[in-house]
Amino acid sequence: MPVIGTDALHCRLFMINPALNVSKQANIVLIGPMGAGKTTVGRQLAQQLRLSFVDSDQEIEKRTGVDISTIFEFEGEDGFRQREAAMMAELGAHEGIVLATGGGSVIRAENRACLQQAGFVVYLYTPVSVQLRRTARDRKRPLLQTENPKERLQALFSERDPLYREIADLVVDTSGEHLRGTVRQIIKGFKAQTAM
C-alpha cells in the first residue's frame, strides 16, 4: 500500500510508492501541445509504474457526456477553459496518478501553479512538423479545424513553449518517435528527482 502524507498546501501530497521504492511527490503530470503524446505516453507510463491514469480531456468529456468539439461549439473556448481550470484544481489534489493534461492547460497562471505543485511535471517537447504529422487525420481537435493547421500550431507553439518550460521539471523530446524510449526517459528522470 502506498504511504501518503500531506502538507498544508492544498495540492501538495507526498507518498512512498513500493513499485519505485522511493519517497516522492505523488503524481506525474504530462504537459505539451496537441500530438505530443500526453495521452499515449501517459497510459503506458501509468501501467509501468502501477499508477492510475487520468486524462483531463477525457474526464471532461466523460462528465459532460459530449466531446470537446461540442463544448467549443456551444460554450466557446472560454467555456471549455473554465471547465479545464476546474478539472486542474480537482485533479491536482489527487495522489498517485499520471495526469495527461490538455494542450492549453498551461495558459492560465492558476493552472500552472496547481500543476507545478501536483507532482513531477514533464514537458513532452514536440516540433510543429511532428505535431502536424501526428494530428493530420484528426477531426476531434477543434483548434485544428482551420484552413491552415500548420500556422495555428506554430502560433500556439510560440505562445505556449515558454509556459511549458516555466513549470517543467523535465523536458523530453518526443520527435524520435520511440514511445518506449520516451517512457523510459520519464521514469529515469522521475526516479532521479524523487531520490534526491
Ligand SMILES: Nc1ncnc2c1ncn2[C@@H]1O[C@H](COP(=O)(O)OP(=O)(O)OP(=O)(O)O)[C@@H](O)[C@H]1O
Ligand atoms: N512518441 C510517439 N511516437 C509516435 N507516435 C506518437 C508518439 N506520441 C504520440 N504518438 C501518436 O500521435 C497521436 C497523438 O498522440 P496523443 O493523442 O497521445 O497526443 P496528446 O498529446 O494527448 O494530444 P491532445 O493534447 O490533443 O490530447 C496518436 O496517434 C499517437 O499514437
Ligand SMILES: O=C(O)C1=C[C@@H](O)[C@@H](O)[C@H](O)C1
Ligand atoms: O491545445 C489546446 O488548446 C487543446 C488541446 C487538447 O488537448 C484539448 O484540450 C483541446 O482540443 C484544446
Ligand SMILES: [Mg+2]
Ligand atoms: Mg490527449
